Every structure is written in structure tokens, then in C-alpha cells.
Amino acid sequence: MKRDLLEITDLSREEIRWLIDWARRLKDQQRRAISYRPLVGKTLGLLFEKPSTRTRVSFQTGMYQLGGDVVFMSPQELQLGRGETVEDTARVLSRYLDVLALRTYSHSTIEIFARHASIPVINALSDKFHPCQVLADLMTIQEVFPELEDTKVVFVGDGNNVASSWVNLAIRIPIRLTLAVPPGYEPPADLIEQAKRSGARVEILHDPLEAVDGAHVVYTDVWVSMGQDRERRERIRIFTPYRVTPSLMSMAHPSAIFMHCLPAHRGEEVVDEVIDGSQSVVWEQAENRLHLQKALLLFLLGQI
Ligand code: CP
Numbered sequence: 001m002k003r004d005l006l007e008i009t010d011l012s013r014e015e016i017r018w019l020i021d022w023a024r025r026l027k028d029q030q031r032r033a034i035s036y037r038p039l040v041g042k043t044l045g046l047l048f049e050k051p052s053t054r055t056r057v058s059f060q061t062g063m064y065q066l067g068g069d070v071v072f073m074s075p076q077e078l079q080l081g082r083g084e085t086v087e088d089t090a091r092v093l094s095r096y097l098d099v100l101a102l103r104t105y106s107h108s109t110i111e112i113f114a115r116h117a118s119i120p121v122i123n124a125l126s127d128k129f130h131p132c133q134v135l136a137d138l139m140t141i142q143e144v145f146p147e148l149e150d151t152k153v154v155f156v157g158d159g160n161n162v163a164s165s166w167v168n169l170a171i172r173i174p175i176r177l178t179l180a181v182p183p184g185y186e187p188p189a190d191l192i193e194q195a196k197r198s199g200a201r202v203e204i205l206h207d208p209l210e211a212v213d214g215a216h217v218v219y220t221d222v223w224v225s226m227g228q229d230r231e232r233r234e235r236i237r238i239f240t241p242y243r244v245t246p247s248l249m250s251m252a253h254p255s256a257i258f259m260h261c262l263p264a265h266r267g268e269e270v271v272d273e274v275i276d277g278s279q280s281v282v283w284e285q286a287e288n289r290l291h292l293q294k295a296l297l298l299f300l301l302g303q304i
Pocket residue numbers: 051052053054055056125133261262263
């Protein structure tokens with residue numbers, strides 16, 4: 001049966017660890033310029049409703065490096081933009097492609113695709129989740145802190161798609177997750193409930209200073225996600241106390257790292273001194289998207 005990755009909980013703990021092991025292996029091979037092309041003859045479709053730098057380019061180059069091909073599509077260029085249904089588009093694309101990654105405004109669009117496609121479907125970011133991001137982030141964290149068991153990850157800012165994926169990850173992986181978000185900007189209550197019921201160590205606080213105390217990882221994302229531009233002014237006002245500054249970083253563990261999924265809005269959620277500072281691992285984090293997604297493609301295409 002085909003597998004999809006719509007949210008982290010579509011994977012077991014063992015599968016997540018397996019993907020990270022493979023991603024590390026692929027990273028090492030890439031560094032040593034060893035050619036590995038098991039996906040010759042396979043085609044990845046990328047259907048993106050929103051802009052992307054990292055996800056699009058890492059999936060595209062990753063697929064090329066594995067020997068495969070890529071077709072990039074935006075809805076406006078497809079009959080989808082003229083009213084062909086998502087269901088029919090999914091059925092048709094399944095006849096040409098081997099795997100499909102989707103970036104959509106509404107998570108339900110990806111769910112409908114997954115239901116009607118006969119090929120694996122990957123969530124390349126929706127309004128609810130960004131699973132590829134946090135898988136690669138976990139790999140980056142493990143490069144610095146190999147023992148995950150008591151690693152304290154603090155997400156500061158908006159309880160958005162990336163924050164929700166962190167909650168999802170905490171259901172599968174034994175990290176200590178603290179979210180520091182303004183009241184009313186928490187991830188969905190049912191997701192937090194699900195995490196708590198599963199025994200995940202997830203805590204929600206509103207004070208960023210209290211939250212980052214002893215943090216091994218201080219993580220943030222933009223305050224205004226794609227599709228929320230009309231709320232910009234209001235959001236900037238509400239989120240200003242959640243900016244990651246050197247003084248906030250000084251409250252974390254002395255060996256803490258700073259992470260950001262990028263793109264960053266410098267001067268908003270993070271200042272230059274932090275993102276360009278010695279604790280920042282954001283470029284390694286961006287690179288790891290490539291290696292992790294290569295492992296994911298191999299996994300979903302039954303090669304590992
Ligand atoms: N982090 C991330 O998904 O970046 P892009 O929007 O550039 O793909």
C-alpha cells in the first residue's frame with residue numbers, strides 16, 4: 001500500500017529514526033561526491049500554490065541527485081485553476097508521476113489529493129503542518145545534541161504550522177517541547193490534547209523569558225505566515241515581546257543553538273546578532289532539508 005506524509009504522526013518513531021539515519025548517510029555521500037542514483041526513471045511532481053525557496057529547490061535538486069526527474073507545477077498553469085477538481089487532478093497526475101509533493105493554503109486540499117492519488121503524497125507545507133521541516137530540524141538538533149531524550153526545545157512566537165508540527169514530533173520523539181506563544185495564538189487545542197494524551201512532554205507558556213530557561217534549542221518562525229498578510233500590523237504588535245534577541249538567548253542553556261525554518265524577517269522575530277551569531281545553525285538547518293527529503297523520497301518509493 002502506498003504511504004503518504006501529511007503530518008509527522010503518519011510515521012512511527014522507528015521510521016523517523018530510520019529516515020534520519022539515511023539522511024546522515026546521504027549527507028556524507030554528498031560531501032564525498034559519491035554518486036547514488038537509485039531513482040533513475042522516477043518522476044517527482046511539485047505542485048505549489050505558494051512561494052518557496054528551500055522546499056522547492058531542495059526537493060528538485062534532491063530528486064536530480066538521486067537520478068530522477070521533476071515536474072514543477074502551479075495551479076494557475078493547470079486546469080485546476082480553471083475548475084478541474086482536485087480529485088480528478090489527483091487521479092490524472094498519478095498516471096504520470098511516481099510521487100507528488102504539495103504546498104497548499106488549505107490542509108484539506110492535500111488530504112483530498114492523498115485520498116484520490118494512487119502515488120505517495122507529501123505535505124510540502126499547508127496551513128496546518130510542515131512535516132518535512134521538522135524532520136530535517138530533528139536531524140540538525142541530533143548533530144549537535146546526539147542524545148535527544150532530555151533535549152529542551154523552545155518554540156518562541158506564533159503557534160502556526162511549524163509549531164504544530166513540533167507538537168506532532170513530540171508525540172513520536174522524546175524531546176521536551178515548550179511553546180512560548182501569545183494567548184490566543186496557541187496551536188489547535190485538539191492537537192495539544194492529542195499530544196498530552198499520548199504522554200508527550202509539551203508545555204505551553206506565554207512568557208518567553210520563563211520558557212527559554214535552560215533551553216538547548218531556541219526556535220522561531222515568522223510572525224506573519226503566507227496567506228496572513230492582512231493581519232500584519234496587528235500581529236507585529238502582538239508578537240513584539242516574542243522577538244529572539246541576545247538577551248533572550250542568554251537565558252537559555254550556555255550551549256544552546258538558535259534555529260529558524262526560514263525565510264527570516266530580520267528585525268521582527270529575530271535580530272541580526274542572533275541569526276548571524278555563533279549559536280545560530282540556520283544554514284546547516286536549511287541544508288539538511290535536502291538530505292532528509294532525499295531519504296524521504298527513497299522511503300516513499302520503496303528504495304530503503
Ligand atoms: N522553510 C521553508 O519551507 O522554506 P521555503 O518556504 O523557502 O520552502
